[in-house]
Amino acid sequence: MVKICTANEAVKDISEGMCIMIGGFLGVGTPDGLVQALVEKGTKNLTVITNDSAFPGVGVGKLQDSKQMSTLYTSYIGGHPESGRCMEEGELKIVLTPQGTLAEQIRAGGSGLGGVLTPTGVGTIVEEGKSKIVVADRTYLLEEPLKADFALLKAYKADCHGNLIYRFSARNFNPIMAMAAKTVIVEVEEVIAEGTIEPDNVITPGIFVDLLVKGR
């Protein structure tokens, strides 16, 4: 059985300087209750790994508004003007990574791999500082794995063992982040009885999940 708690209880062990992965794509599939609890807790100096900084007041954008991040690994900050400004003025270290590379770095982190070889970014500024490896005449960049202390995720439904299912485009980075963090907290719309998710339909196995929080 996975412990079910409130959002505030779930984030209590997140402390200054930690690395947090947060699911979502422009706010869709982001655990809003957990992000809100982290904002209320006020923990600073966080390294956040997430697809995008969403919009002001939306999803991960709230952590941009509250200036709780010191480093942000992401693919897109165009929805939140403050991210761009903070990057220009050096207030926030932003590592921009192609979205598919970011996904593979996270997948590699959770899969025990030493990284991945991707052709994406060859011949662009993305290749700066990275090893280039040629396999069968094609050049690839070595992209290193990403891991985190915590993952804050959103799923549609969980059973009491933490087996998860998602809804439409709210799945995005959540399943891969579930594998790549030491402690995985999942906000769900509903916790349903054991046996109500067919084993074949489970998207994220419950073994990855540490805490469940009931959200919207």
Place this chain on the structure above:
Amino acid sequence: MTQMDKRIRIAKRVAKELHDGDVVNLGIGMPTLVANYLSHGVSIVLHSENGFLGIGPEPQAELADKDLVNAGGKPVTIQENGCCFDSAMSFAIIRGGHVDTTVLGALEVDEQGNLANWMVPGKRISGMGGAMDLVVGAKKIIIAMEHINKDGTAKIVKQCSLPLTAQAEVDLIITDMAVIAVYKDGLHLIEIAESTTLEEVVAATDAHLHFSEDNIRIF
């Protein structure tokens, strides 16, 4: 010609490049219009990089689903034969060559098929999102854009001066003035738009265009 007329002309011409059954990723903005102009009998499968295949039309506002948006965050629908997946799978589909065609806008394209469409030094940066993966991974890369910038400067150039999105990946450039194919030896002008002249296209292009006047078609 109004801005909208130009965009529709481009979208209609891009639509002719798509075949029945193609898996297609349309960039945000003007490329999205292409889906409205598919030839009769052509049905395509639209890929959305935030994790599904089978994008359907925009819903009426009251039917919007909070969990169903396109890569620009706008509400969409999903077709009955659609399917959902995570971001790693989504980009495996892209990078693995399972997307037949992607249609994207550009800031600059050059004679080698290099593309710059994600950043302008000194201007606020947005990030590349999924564009770099799409341009490297999709089988056919179509650039859909206005032929020149608003200030009259060329977007099709000898060599890109802006930071690249990808190197030598562009296959076809479709603008309001022309259709240009990118081959190993450079840019080949294959069609010009109705009401446009060859001289106008050449003057609006800062790259060398290969063509033989007799073979240029009108679109």
